[in-house]
Amino acid sequence: MLDFARSPAVDFPARPFQALLRRDTRNRYALFAKKADGEGFPQVAKLFRAAAAAEAIHRETHKAAIVELGGRIENFQLAEVVPASTAENLRAAIKGETYERDTMYPEFLKAAKADEATAAIRSFTFAVTAEKEHAKLYQQALDQLGKNPPADYFVCQVCGMTLTALPAKRCPSCRASRDEYKQIT
Ligand SMILES: [Fe+2]
Numbered sequence: 572m573l574d575f576a577r578s579p580a581v582d583f584p585a586r587p588f589q590a591l592l593r594r595d596t597r598n599r600y601a602l603f604a605k606k607a608d609g610e611g612f613p614q615v616a617k618l619f620r621a622a623a624a625a626e627a628i629h630r631e632t633h634k635a636a637i638v639e640l641g642g643r644i645e646n647f648q649l650a651e652v653v654p655a656s657t658a659e660n661l662r663a664a665i666k667g668e669t670y671e672r673d674t675m676y677p678e679f680l681k682a683a684k685a686d687e688a689t690a691a692i693r694s695f696t697f698a699v700t701a702e703k704e705h706a707k708l709y710q711q712a713l714d715q716l717g718k719n720p721p722a723d724y725f726v727c728q729v730c731g732m733t734l735t736a737l738p739a740k741r742c743p744s745c746r747a748s749r750d751e752y753k754q755i756t
């Protein structure tokens with residue numbers, strides 16, 4: 572059993588988890604969705620809502636992992652988010668997701684594996700798998716901005732995986748039943 576207080580990697584998993592909770596992409600994307608609706612991009616707004624729903628699930632999985640690893644969830648003030656234009660918001664979202672996919676989660680996963688912190692490995696893996704999809708979907712939305720074709724979004728309530736069609740049987744990321752998928756409207 573991992574001894575959180577004496578974790579060999581200094582302040583792991585506290586530091587990665589606190590950094591994740593502070594990033595709060597859930598809140599950011601929810602605000603970007605409102606902005607997209609206001610600017611007349613309902614399809615992009617729907618994508619931001621889907622990603623926000625996924626990030627909310629990641630947040631809960633990360634919190635559960637903190638508790639499982641014997642850590643404490645600190646209280647803090649969230650940084651204020653001021654949305655820019657939808658094109659800018661999409662660019663910022665792509666930058667954020669790309670950083671998470673290529674740099675942040677790989678580093679966190681390395682630390683979690685060194686620590687054999689199973690709960691952290693699981694929640695980081697769920698998150699990074701979904702972030703890859705978010706980066707792709709955001710890039711598409713930016714490329715097609717103003718003429719975004721209608722699309723549906725489905726979010727796995729277990730792992731936050733975000734898809735444009737329901738999986739045939741199981742979630743491709745966490746293997747939960749397709750019944751765990753919720754359509755975002
Ligand atoms: Fe994401």
Ligand SMILES: [Fe+2]
Binds near residue numbers: 728732743745746
């Ligand atoms: Fe899943």
